[in-house]
Amino acid sequence: MTDVLTPDSAVHTRPHGLRAIAHDSRIIAWRNLIHLPRTPELVIFTLIQPVMFVLLFNYVFGGAIGAALPPSVSYAQFLIPGIMVQTLVFGSSATAVGLADDLQKGIIDRFRSLPISRSAVLNGRIIADAIRLTVVAVVLIVIGYLVGFRFEGGAGMGLLMILVAVSFGTAMCWIMANIGMAVKDAETAQTAGFVWLFPLTFVSSVFTPVATMPGWLQVIARNNPVTLVANLLRALSLGEVLPGTTWASMTTPVVLWVVGITAVAAPFAVSRYRKV
Amino acid sequence: MTAIIQVDDLHKSFGDTHALDGVSLSVDEGTVLGLLGPNGAGKTTAVRVLTTLLKADSGTATVGGFDVATQANQVRSIIGLTGQYAAVDEKLTGAENLRMVGQLLGMDKAHAGRRAAELLQRFELADAADRQVGTYSGGMRRRVDLAVSLVGRPRILFLDEPTTGLDPASRLELWAIARELVADGTTVLLTTQYLEEADELADRIVVIDHGRVIEEGTADELKDRTGGRSLEIEFTSRDDLEPASRILAGLAPGTQVQRDDAQNTLSLGVDQDTALAARVIASLSDSGLSIEDFHMARPSLDDVFLALTGHSTADASDDEPVPTGNDPALREAPLA
Numbered sequence: 001m002t003d004v005l006t007p008d009s010a011v012h013t014r015p016h017g018l019r020a021i022a023h024d025s026r027i028i029a030w031r032n033l034i035h036l037p038r039t040p041e042l043v044i045f046t047l048i049q050p051v052m053f054v055l056l057f058n059y060v061f062g063g064a065i066g067a068a069l070p071p072s073v074s075y076a077q078f079l080i081p082g083i084m085v086q087t088l089v090f091g092s093s094a095t096a097v098g099l100a101d102d103l104q105k106g107i108i109d110r111f112r113s114l115p116i117s118r119s120a121v122l123n124g125r126i127i128a129d130a131i132r133l134t135v136v137a138v139v140l141i142v143i144g145y146l147v148g149f150r151f152e153g154g155a156g157m158g159l160l161m162i163l164v165a166v167s168f169g170t171a172m173c174w175i176m177a178n179i180g181m182a183v184k185d186a187e188t189a190q191t192a193g194f195v196w197l198f199p200l201t202f203v204s205s206v207f208t209p210v211a212t213m214p215g216w217l218q219v220i221a222r223n224n225p226v227t228l229v230a231n232l233l234r235a236l237s238l239g240e241v242l243p244g245t246t247w248a249s250m251t252t253p254v255v256l257w258v259v260g261i262t263a264v265a266a267p268f269a270v271s272r273y274r275k276v
Numbered sequence: 277m278t279a280i281i282q283v284d285d286l287h288k289s290f291g292d293t294h295a296l297d298g299v300s301l302s303v304d305e306g307t308v309l310g311l312l313g314p315n316g317a318g319k320t321t322a323v324r325v326l327t328t329l330l331k332a333d334s335g336t337a338t339v340g341g342f343d344v345a346t347q348a349n350q351v352r353s354i355i356g357l358t359g360q361y362a363a364v365d366e367k368l369t370g371a372e373n374l375r376m377v378g379q380l381l382g383m384d385k386a387h388a389g390r391r392a393a394e395l396l397q398r399f400e401l402a403d404a405a406d407r408q409v410g411t412y413s414g415g416m417r418r419r420v421d422l423a424v425s426l427v428g429r430p431r432i433l434f435l436d437e438p439t440t441g442l443d444p445a446s447r448l449e450l451w452a453i454a455r456e457l458v459a460d461g462t463t464v465l466l467t468t469q470y471l472e473e474a475d476e477l478a479d480r481i482v483v484i485d486h487g488r489v490i491e492e493g494t495a496d497e498l499k500d501r502t503g504g505r506s507l508e509i510e511f512t513s514r515d516d517l518e519p520a521s522r523i524l525a526g527l528a529p530g531t532q533v534q535r536d537d538a539q540n541t542l543s544l545g546v547d548q549d550t551a552l553a554a555r556v557i558a559s560l561s562d563s564g565l566s567i568e569d570f571h572m573a574r575p576s577l578d579d580v581f582l583a584l585t586g587h588s589t590a591d592a593s594d595d596e597p598v599p600t601g602n603d604p605a606l607r608e609a610p611l612a
Binding site: 003004005006007008013014015024027028030031034035038039105106107109110111112113114115116 | 324327328329349350352353355357360363364365366367368372376377379380381382394395397398408424426428429430431453456457460461462
């Protein structure tokens with residue numbers, strides 16, 4: 001009869017290899033998802049802010065900016081894909097804050113003192129964040145439908161649009177993971193993860209057509225990955241490519257950005273995690 | 277007995293700070309080692325290296341026969357860590373925290389659930405099992421933290437300042453649990469800045485300061501090494517200290533006299549010789565010096581600590597200062 005406190009010399013049987021990574025990542029992801037409804041700031045950030053942005057931009061700026069669009073395109077149709085990139089990119093900064101908070105509070109030390117796979121804590125967080133971003137994207141679509149946005153190209157294209165947006169947001173989460181581990185406290189992570197997102201998302205086609213900007217800024221805005229993603233999302237929501245482009249020319253740079261960011265930021269984050 | 281933790285010449289620097297400057301120690305299976313030292317002595321760094329959270333710059337350490345640097349995962353599967361740094365998740369309930377760790381250790385859901393329930397019961401947290409840990413009191417939080425580190429039935433438990441910030445009742449409770457764990461065969465490495473805690477729990481004590489081991493032994497050995505009891509005499513006037521010192525030197529040649537100008541006190545190592553203490557007091561009164569107060573000071577681990585680390589507020593002009601002890605509560609053994 002062993003007591004509750006009796007030590008056990010047997011080493012626990014844990015899954016091995018990839019199964020271990022999947023097992024541990026799933027449990028950590030579950031832990032992070034439980035946090036969502038219990039963190040009011042995150043709920044507001046996740047649900048209220050996108051709703052507010054859609055309503056504000058559509059009704060406050062819609063009249064002025066809509067005039068710069070081709071007559072066949074409504075501002076809502078232009079706005080929703082743009083807001084989606086912008087919101088998911090901003091939403092990725094919660095990865096930095098959450099990770100820095102875990103570091104600060106010693107949760108990461110707890111995980112690192114357990115015999116679990118080294119990438120599980122980051123994988124679990126990113127998986128949970130990808131799910132969170134998907135929820136945000138769906139909320140945006142719902143609000144979009146209320147203000148006149150439509151999946152003109154059908155549901156399949158619509159799902160693809162959400163997939164592309166979430167993939168890009170998730171790639172950004174890996175960058176944010178690095179920031180979170182570098183700054184190590186939640187308040188700094190909030191700032192460090194946020195500030196640079198303003199130029200990144202505003203110097204783009206998210207809110208206004210690039211053609212309305214000064215020439216030098218247009219060069220930046222046109223090559224901004226946020227613009228490339230926003231344009232692809234617009235094409236997917238319309239079901240047709242923008243004038244003068246093809247599906248290949250719109251999709252390739254976005255795929256390269258998503259894969260490129262992830263391929264650089266994820267291994268970097270994992271190696272940083274081992275050293276924190 | 278065999279050493280279950282073996283540490284040889286560990287070095288770890290953070291920039292110019294030598295957090296560990298050649299630490300060696302060993303812990304026998306089934307015993308409690310108290311790692312004692314002031315803030316910044318390197319206690320936590322040592323624990324972080326031994327629990328695989330931090331890589332040492334040089335030196336070796338094995339825990340349960342596994343090398344902490346090259347066999348980290350084996351080490352992790354036999355240790356538990358509780359302390360100021362390893363924490364529980366405030367947003368999860370007590371039960372969720374325990375179940376999560378159980379599942380991460382490879383238990384299936386049902387097994388993790390049973391283990392969580394029995395630990396919550398054992399730590400008197402069953403009523404709070406489904407409340408978020410963020411709502412727990414300090415003592416409850418420390419208990420759930422300890423419970424989390426025990427989910428996997430670790431052979432070796434690291435308690436990093438386990439009672440820092442706890443109220444006295446919670447501290448006693450935690451001590452009782454620690455004793456029970458040791459009785460069941462768990463090896464414990466405890467870091468603390470509370471001497472009382474080391475005295476209460478530890479079989480052996482290693483005193484570290486500035487990343488070096490400066491003394492080790494049992495609590496009694498350490499106390500013996502800093503000498504026996506001392507007579508502490510407080511004078512009404514500071515001017516009396518000088519003539520009094522001369523009288524003491526005449527009565528007990530070769531005995532350490534510690535002088536504290538701020539407190540107007542002299543203290544004299546008299547060990548068990550109460551007759552000498554009585555003669556000293558008599559001579560001082562006869563010579564017309566005005567004694568405000570006097571008492572025999574028992575050596576405490578505090579004295580040991582202050583003597584060894586030199587972190588005494590007393591005048592440190594002596595090479596080997598006899599500790600004066602600054603806490604009046606420790607000075608409660610009257611001569612008469």
